[in-house]
Amino acid sequence: MRGTMIDAAIFDKDGTLFDFRATWGGWTARAIGFLAGYGVDPVVLERQLGYDRATGVFEKSSPVIASTTPELVDLLHGFVRDMDKGFLLDTLSEMSETAPQAPAAPLRQVFEGLKARGLKLGLATNDTEAPARAHLAGAGVLDLFDFVAGCDSGWGGKPAPGQLLAFSGRVGVAPARAVMVGDSLHDLHAGRAAGMKRVAVLTGIAEAAELAPHADVVLPDISHLAAWIDAQRRL
Numbered sequence: 155m156r157g158t159m160i161d162a163a164i165f166d167k168d169g170t171l172f173d174f175r176a177t178w179g180g181w182t183a184r185a186i187g188f189l190a191g192y193g194v195d196p197v198v199l200e201r202q203l204g205y206d207r208a209t210g211v212f213e214k215s216s217p218v219i220a221s222t223t224p225e226l227v228d229l230l231h232g233f234v235r236d237m238d239k240g241f242l243l244d245t246l247s248e249m250s251e252t253a254p255q256a257p258a259a260p261l262r263q264v265f266e267g268l269k270a271r272g273l274k275l276g277l278a279t280n281d282t283e284a285p286a287r288a289h290l291a292g293a294g295v296l297d298l299f300d301f302v303a304g305c306d307s308g309w310g311g312k313p314a315p316g317q318l319l320a321f322s323g324r325v326g327v328a329p330a331r332a333v334m335v336g337d338s339l340h341d342l343h344a345g346r347a348a349g350m351k352r353v354a355v356l357t358g359i360a361e362a363a364e365l366a367p368h369a370d371v372v373l374p375d376i377s378h379l380a381a382w383i384d385a386q387r388r389l
Contacts, residue, residue: 158386160351162327163268163379164276164301164318166336167286169219169258169358170376171277171293174337176256178218179210184249185230194233202229212359219359220312220340222280222305223247251285257293258357259377265298267380274325276301278317278334278344283307300325312340315348322348333383335376342368353379 168174182205190196200207204216212219217229227243234242265275275298279286283304290296301321303309309316322329334345337358342365345352354365354372362372371382 158389159331160333160383160386161272162274162276162322162325162332163383164278164321164332164334164350165376166312166334166338166341167277167279167281167289169337170335170341170355171258171261172289173256173258174219174358175210175212177253179205179212181249181253182212182218183207184253185246188245188249189230189233192234192237199230199233202233214359216359220280220338222311223250223282224305247282247285250281251288253285255289255292258355259375261293261295262298264377264379265295268383269298271380271383273383274300274327276303276318276321276325278303278312278321280305280311280340312336313343313347315344318344318348318350322350333370335379337365339365339368353382 165171168177182203186196186199189199203218204213217226223246227239227246231239231242268275277286277299281304283306286304287296287302290299301324303317303320305311309320318334322332329349333351333353334341335353336342337355338360342352342354352369354369355375356362357375366372
């Protein structure tokens with residue numbers, strides 16, 4: 155009996171490929187420090203961003219978790235209206251590009267294993283594209299990706315399906331034969347809207363009970379993905 159064929163996988167970045175707290179905790183602390191230098195109360199910023207610098211803990215409702223970079227700029231610009239918004243965007247994007255990355259799994263090994271199975275690979279992030287490419291390059295895996303999209307790449311951001319559908323068209327794989335892999339409801343909703351299978355991982359902020367109703371499977375991290383795909387193909 156022919157199994158369920160999965161020929162492509164598109165991944166979220168932060169919380170999926172890289173540990174969310176380790177990466178974006180540092181970014182958020184830097185952003186707060188930067189704006190505090192312009193007279194903004196850091197306690198107010200912590201409250202707005204849902205982040206406690208003392209403990210390094212994000213609230214589940216933190217806008218940093220799922221917002222695009224321009225959306226965060228819109229939020230923060232309200233505290234520094236005299237600052238050029240383009241300057242703020244460039245500054246926060248540069249902070250993102252240079253933020254230390256903590257891989258959530260042995261990335262090269264994971265993606266080489268998927269490529270060996272014939273999969274096309276993509277990335278869809280609500281970060282901007284330049285930092286996304288820098289992070290993949292820094293992890294030594296950019297060359298394994300067939301498609302990389304940020305929120306500024308022309309297809310919008312998640313939970314809309316534009317990035318995922320662009321990936322499907324670029325690599326010539328129907329959405330029904332592709333899987334969206336992510337750590338948040340935004341990722342899973344985008345996958346559903348695109349008509350893809352959905353795999354949730356637990357390397358972000360959301361917990362299994364929150365993700366499971368919207369996913370085909372919940373895995374500890376992306377290192378378990380190849381085995382799940384193999385099992386689907388044997389069904």
